[in-house]
Amino acid sequence: MSMTPVPPAASRTAAPPISAPADAPAPAPAASHRPVLDWRIRFAVLALIWGFSFLFIKVGTEGFAPFHVTFGRLLFGALVLVAVMALKRERLPRSARAWGHLTVSAFFLNALPFSLFAYSELTIPSTLAGICNATSPLWGMALSLVALSEDRPTRRRVAGLGLGFLGVLTVLGAWQGFSGVDPTGTVMALLASLSYPIGWIYLRRTLGGSKDSALSMTGTQLILATAQLAIVTPLFTTLPTHFPVLPLLAVAALGALGTGLATLIQYGLVREVGPTTAQMVTYFIPVIATAAGVTLLGEHLSWNTPVGALVVLLGAFLTQPRKAP
Numbered sequence: 122m123s124m125t126p127v128p129p130a131a132s133r134t135a136a137p138p139i140s141a142p143a144d145a146p147a148p149a150p151a152a153s154h155r156p157v158l159d160w161r162i163r164f165a166v167l168a169l170i171w172g173f174s175f176l177f178i179k180v181g182t183e184g185f186a187p188f189h190v191t192f193g194r195l196l197f198g199a200l201v202l203v204a205v206m207a208l209k210r211e212r213l214p215r216s217a218r219a220w221g222h223l224t225v226s227a228f229f230l231n232a233l234p235f236s237l238f239a240y241s242e243l244t245i246p247s248t249l250a251g252i253c254n255a256t257s258p259l260w261g262m263a264l265s266l267v268a269l270s271e272d273r274p275t276r277r278r279v280a281g282l283g284l285g286f287l288g289v290l291t292v293l294g295a296w297q298g299f300s301g302v303d304p305t306g307t308v309m310a311l312l313a314s315l316s317y318p319i320g321w322i323y324l325r326r327t328l329g330g331s332k333d334s335a336l337s338m339t340g341t342q343l344i345l346a347t348a349q350l351a352i353v354t355p356l357f358t359t360l361p362t363h364f365p366v367l368p369l370l371a372v373a374a375l376g377a378l379g380t381g382l383a384t385l386i387q388y389g390l391v392r393e394v395g396p397t398t399a400q401m402v403t404y405f406i407p408v409i410a411t412a413a414g415v416t417l418l419g420e421h422l423s424w425n426t427p428v429g430a431l432v433v434l435l436g437a438f439l440t441q442p443r444k445a446p
């Protein structure tokens with residue numbers, strides 16, 4: 122998913138979707154600090170931003186190399202968070218241990234999946250990339266059964282896992298030999314979706330009890346991911362010789378909105394309404410990504426794509442642990 126998860130402070134959920142941390146629901150802000158916009162409006166804005174991120178990636182790769190798109194995205198996103206941290210006088214983590222673990226999480230939650238999605242959209246439509254992103258909760262549940270001993274499967278969640286991957290096969294048209302689908306690009310998009318829960322589980326096991334704020338940890342994570350791309354990008358690509366306006370604006374929007382602003386909106390939603398409600402944005406993202414790709418980019422949509430996407434989303438919904446009473 123085209124987003125930057127907020128690191129959890131005290132996770133309880135086994136494998137949260139990448140759109141929300143697995144913290145216990147936080148109390149609503151005091152009346153004097155109540156946000157100007159209702160949370161439902163911010164929820165809708167967040168879904169739109171993340172849904173359009175796949176379109177931004179596609180447009181960005183039309184003018185720049187995938188690593189350039191990823192680096193620009195991380196740079197613009199990091200600048201937004203650093204500016205907010207400065208305004209709020211948030212400090213970066215002081216522990217060397219935190220920086221070490223955040224370096225790993227920056228790779229799995231930002232640098233790797235963002236790069237894989239950028240490369241995947243060279244050969245697959247943005248609609249397919251958005252749908253592949255929706256498989257992240259399915260990967261998360263499968264991994265949590267192995268990596269998190271306290272997570273126990275239920276019939277409902279196992280059924281959701283099987284249903285979700287059946288939906289993936291439907292999207293890809295397995296009965297017709299996956300014809301018309303580029304296997305390399307599709308695998309890259311699926312690996313990007315797999316990378317998110319790997320990062321989440323690692324973060325939960327290493328920094329689950331950190332006293333640093335989520336904003337501080339997320340800002341640091343983006344700074345580290347930007348540094349990683351600053352090292353890798355020159356090794357595989359040359360500096361751009363020209364900067365076409367539309368792709369440049371797409372990369373700027375992808376970073377400032379899809380990574381920076383979206384993280385701040387998500388951070389506020391989790392704090393106000395809790396992660397269970399905030400994570401529901403996951404199920405709107407592929408719908409918006411598909412609508413944007415078809416209407417604005419003219420991407421072709423076969424019947425099995427929306428049908429399979431609905432099955433994937435239903436499976437992902439069933440894999441989520443039920444909220445404790």
